[in-house]
Amino acid sequence: MGQRFAYSARRWLYTTNHKDIGILYIITSLFLFAAAGVLAITMRTQLSAPDNNVLTANVYNQFVTVHGLLMIFWVLSPLAFGFANFVIPLQIGCRDLAFPRLNSMSYWFFLFSGVMMILSFFFGAAPDLGWTLYSPQNTGQFSPAIGFNLGAGALILMVVSITMSSINFLVTMFKMRAPGLKLRYMSVFPWAILVTIFMMLYAFPSFLAAVVLLYVDRAFGTVYFSSIQGGSLLWDNVFWFFGHPEVYIVLFPAIGIIADIIPTFARRPLYGSKYVIGSLVAAALISFVVWGHHMFVTGIGIASTKLYTVTTIAVSLPFDVIVISLIETLGFAKLRLKAPALFALGAVANFIVGGITGVFLASVALDYALRGTYFVVAHFHYIMVGASIIGLIGGLYYWFPKITGRMYDERLAKVHFVLSMIGFQVLYFPMFLLLDMPRRIVTYSPQTDWGLLNLTATLGGLIFGGAQLLLFYNLYRSSRVGPPSGPNPWDAWTLEWALPSPPPPHDFDVIPTFQADGTIRFGSGPGLPNGLGHSNEIGNPNGSSISNKTSPLHHEGLSPWPVLMAFAAFIFFLGLTIGKPANPQPVSYQPFWPLIADGVILGIISLFGYSRETFTVHEDTHVESWPFKQVPNMKLGIWTFLGAEVIFFGVLIGSYFFVRTNDAAWPPAGSLFEIRNGFAMTLVLLTSSLTAIMALASARAGNRNGLIASLGGTLVLGAAFLYIKAGEWFSLGASGVFQNYSLPATSYFITTGTHGVHVFAGMCMTVYLLAKAIKGKYLHGDHTTLEHFGLYWHFVDIVWVFLFPLFYLI
Amino acid sequence: MAMNTNYLYLLVFAALIAETDIEVNLSSIIASNAYVSVLLGIAATKAILIAMFYQHLKYEPKSLSSWVIIGLVIASLLMGLSFVQLHVGHP
Numbered sequence: 065m066g067q068r069f070a071y072s073a074r075r076w077l078y079t080t081n082h083k084d085i086g087i088l089y090i091i092t093s094l095f096l097f098a099a100a101g102v103l104a105i106t107m108r109t110q111l112s113a114p115d116n117n118v119l120t121a122n123v124y125n126q127f128v129t130v131h132g133l134l135m136i137f138w139v140l141s142p143l144a145f146g147f148a149n150f151v152i153p154l155q156i157g158c159r160d161l162a163f164p165r166l167n168s169m170s171y172w173f174f175l176f177s178g179v180m181m182i183l184s185f186f187f188g189a190a191p192d193l194g195w196t197l198y199s200p201q202n203t204g205q206f207s208p209a210i211g212f213n214l215g216a217g218a219l220i221l222m223v224v225s226i227t228m229s230s231i232n233f234l235v236t237m238f239k240m241r242a243p244g245l246k247l248r249y250m251s252v253f254p255w256a257i258l259v260t261i262f263m264m265l266y267a268f269p270s271f272l273a274a275v276v277l278l279y280v281d282r283a284f285g286t287v288y289f290s291s292i293q294g295g296s297l298l299w300d301n302v303f304w305f306f307g308h309p310e311v312y313i314v315l316f317p318a319i320g321i322i323a324d325i326i327p328t329f330a331r332r333p334l335y336g337s338k339y340v341i342g343s344l345v346a347a348a349l350i351s352f353v354v355w356g357h358h359m360f361v362t363g364i365g366i367a368s369t370k371l372y373t374v375t376t377i378a379v380s381l382p383f384d385v386i387v388i389s390l391i392e393t394l395g396f397a398k399l400r401l402k403a404p405a406l407f408a409l410g411a412v413a414n415f416i417v418g419g420i421t422g423v424f425l426a427s428v429a430l431d432y433a434l435r436g437t438y439f440v441v442a443h444f445h446y447i448m449v450g451a452s453i454i455g456l457i458g459g460l461y462y463w464f465p466k467i468t469g470r471m472y473d474e475r476l477a478k479v480h481f482v483l484s485m486i487g488f489q490v491l492y493f494p495m496f497l498l499l500d501m502p503r504r505i506v507t508y509s510p511q512t513d514w515g516l517l518n519l520t521a522t523l524g525g526l527i528f529g530g531a532q533l534l535l536f537y538n539l540y541r542s543s544r545v546g547p548p549s550g551p552n553p554w555d556a557w558t559l560e561w562a563l564p565s566p567p568p569p570h571d572f573d574v575i576p577t578f579q580a581d582g583t584i585r586f587g588s589g590p591g592l593p594n595g596l597g598h599s600n601e602i603g604n605p606n607g608s609s610i611s612n613k614t615s616p617l618h619h620e621g622l623s624p625w626p627v628l629m630a631f632a633a634f635i636f637f638l639g640l641t642i643g644k645p646a647n648p649q650p651v652s653y654q655p656f657w658p659l660i661a662d663g664v665i666l667g668i669i670s671l672f673g674y675s676r677e678t679f680t681v682h683e684d685t686h687v688e689s690w691p692f693k694q695v696p697n698m699k700l701g702i703w704t705f706l707g708a709e710v711i712f713f714g715v716l717i718g719s720y721f722f723v724r725t726n727d728a729a730w731p732p733a734g735s736l737f738e739i740r741n742g743f744a745m746t747l748v749l750l751t752s753s754l755t756a757i758m759a760l761a762s763a764r765a766g767n768r769n770g771l772i773a774s775l776g777g778t779l780v781l782g783a784a785f786l787y788i789k790a791g792e793w794f795s796l797g798a799s800g801v802f803q804n805y806s807l808p809a810t811s812y813f814i815t816t817g818t819h820g821v822h823v824f825a826g827m828c829m830t831v832y833l834l835a836k837a838i839k840g841k842y843l844h845g846d847h848t849t850l851e852h853f854g855l856y857w858h859f860v861d862i863v864w865v866f867l868f869p870l871f872y873l874i
Numbered sequence: 875m876a877m878n879t880n881y882l883y884l885l886v887f888a889a890l891i892a893e894t895d896i897e898v899n900l901s902s903i904i905a906s907n908a909y910v911s912v913l914l915g916i917a918a919t920k921a922i923l924i925a926m927f928y929q930h931l932k933y934e935p936k937s938l939s940s941w942v943i944i945g946l947v948i949a950s951l952l953m954g955l956s957f958v959q960l961h962v963g964h965p
Contacts, residue, residue, distance in 0.1 A: 367958060695937075711945055711952075
């Protein structure tokens with residue numbers, strides 16, 4: 065028994081297998097779904113009658129906020145990416161993601177970030193101002209609780225997890241598709257995930273930058289979000305630049321699932337599948353220019369409101385195409401009304417209502433009237449719950465047989481569907497009628513006519529919440545005693561259904577080939593239709609050469625380091641955020657140094673172990689990898705990471721510009737920060753870029769001494785840069801610039817500080833590379849690590865190239 | 875070949891230093907209105923030089939360069955439209 069437990073614990077803690085990690089994501093997000101749901105039902109109970117006092121205003125606000133944050137960041141996306149983890153490699157015909165250990169680390173960062181968010185309740189108070197965390201209420205002056213800092217730390221960890229995951233999926237989907245699987249042949253679910261990842265990659269760094277700026281404001285007393293020149297308008301911009309794409313980030317995977325389910329159960333190919341994919345891409349691109357419609361009442365200029373009205377209406381058009389395609393697919397279809405199909409259809413119906421009411425809000429006039437009311441709450445819950453959650457539950461039933469190898473209880477699932485849909489409508493439709501009731505209020509007067517509608521909504525909430533207990537029961541029981549499902553219970557067309565249920569650890573004995581005639585072949589076995597409408601016959605999934613034989617590829621697929629690294633980061637951020645207030649006005653906090661030290665030590669040990677571990681990831685050469693055929697996986701991963709860094713620093717620099725152009729009293733160049741310091745640091749960093757590239761040139765030429773000298777030079781120059789920077793900081797500190805920060809000091813402190821952290825990280829990498837070079841590495845054609853380091857180091861140099869004129873010369 | 879490459883790296887380095895020198899002395903040459911734009915223009919050319927020759931983007935497939943440019947375009951959108959909000963169309 066003990067041995068079995070130890071084996072099981074080791075497997076689940078150390079696994080790097082995409083299917084295991086997918087299951088971990090799904091189970092964790094379902095638990096957090098239950099937790100966030102309990103918060104919601106408690107809130108609805110409070111609102112069920114006027115002048116109710118089930119919750120105090122303070123606790124109610126915390127519940128509202130954490131409910132929203134958990135549902136959006138720790139339930140919707142992770143559940144979708146649980147499916148993506150399990151299904152995408154199977155659908156595109158590869159054996160795992162490009163970076164399995166990074167995938168494991170993403171999950172553990174996600175888990176610990178969720179733990180940290182829940183812990184925030186136990187440190188004074190959790191964040192309590194709504195999931196949008198608007199400024200200036202988010203500053204230490206108005207939200208002094210330490211729990212808020214924990215919430216900020218949790219969000220940072222969560223974004224780190226998402227960034228790792230995005231890079232991993234992008235590289236996998238671009239570079240590791242089975243031979244013949246051109247991008248245009250992929251079904252809608254992989255496309256939806258690909259487009260979602262694209263949005264995540266470029267939207268989340270903005271959120272990360274916003275939270276970092278907020279955290280520094282709170283921890284060190286800087287004034288980005290408490291100043292008039294920055295304040296609420298700056299927060300609105302950096303938050304909603306991320307926030308609107310985020311709506312599609314949580315919606316698109318559900319659309320992808322629905323677009324896989326409906327053709328399967330309608331027995332017809334998706335109508336206009338190419339237009340659906342095109343619409344997803346179009347909506348993703350437009351989503352980056354619509355964020356201002358969340359700011360119509362903030363006083364942005366008329367030109368801006370016009371622009372955002374047009375873009376917001378424009379972004380609704382691709383969704384029209386998607387809905388029409390889904391409905392057309394149903395035309396003359398002999399629909400099999402199994403639970404996945406029911407949930408998919410329910411999600412489409414809810415999405416139509418949620419989508420149309422969203423277009424109302426694109427109108428400036430209507431937005432002025434409806435903003436901040438329960439009409440908006442109803443609108444986005446029709447999208448978030450009605451379309452996303454209901455669609456994802458459809459996916460849960462759809463892939464349950466594939467994941468567990470067993471069938472769920474169909475009758476119970478149908479009861480679950482009926483109760484969910486009734487509960488959902490009773491819960492949210494009355495909110496459309498509460499269009500004069502402000503959201504986020506803890507109670508209301510009996511003189512209003514809101515009581516009956518609120519009571520109805522609460523009853524709906526209880527029905528909807530209760531229905532989910534059936535889901536949990538069904539999944540738990542069926543995973544143990546459900547009848548065997550066989551490989552393809554739905555007669556579905558996509559590739560995962562050609563594998564046994566559950567699939568073997570290595571997925572494929574033979575990597576399949578997608579044929580031009582629309583079939584999929586395994587070695588010399590017969591072809592299977594690929595579900596894109598080239599053939600209406602259902603293939604024989606047992607016709608492949610797949611077996612349960614375990615491949616040697618995944619025997620060694622366990623690694624302890626990802627979970628340890630994530631735990632180290634958790635400890636570090638806990639130390640950073642649970643410190644007691646050090647200064648009442650302006651508020652600042654004293655970090656808890658022992659925990660920070662523990663986190664750093666554990667992080668170094670984990671990094672060391674991670675780098676020394678032999679973990680082979682096979683890069684197949686005969687795969688479909690357009691448009692990055694000649695770019696190695698790791699290099700594409702690094703460049704993708706740098707793309708996210710561009711947004712991150714872009715937001716930091718943009719924030720600087722924002723307050724700078726908004727502040728007439730900015731000190732002239734050279735009066736606060738000495739030009740000669742900036743000039744010296746620029747020379748030093750540019751020279752370090754030269755030494756870094758010379759290190760690569762030396763390695764290529766097999767010149768050991770040149771390599772060691774160049775890397776040593778890079779390290780010394782990096783240290784010199786930080787030495788000059790530290791001297792400047794001490795000098796400014798001594799002159800009182802950092803007490804009661806001004807905006808110039810705030811922007812300088814945060815922007816150059818963040819850049820300095822990047823320089824320090826680069827120096828740590830240089831120490832590692834130098835140690836390896838001294839042992840004779842990198843001289844025999846194995847210099848790719850040096851090349852990848854160079855990409856990062858030169859990027860850090862490029863950032864400084866812009867910071868120098870911005871802070872020292874303008 | 876190695877000598878040629880090293881020579882190119884040194885040439886780029888010289889250009890970067892020269893441009894930095896121009897930046898520092900620019901205020902005495904250019905009138906104030908164009909000053910910021912010219913400074914940022916010089917910074918952009920330095921960044922392009924580093925990306926093209928030190929990060930070898932010049933020798934990479936066009937798809938990779940385009941991938942990098944997407945990030946720049948999105949960051950520019952954020953900055954550009956925020957600027958429009960602040961300074962354009964107010965009564």
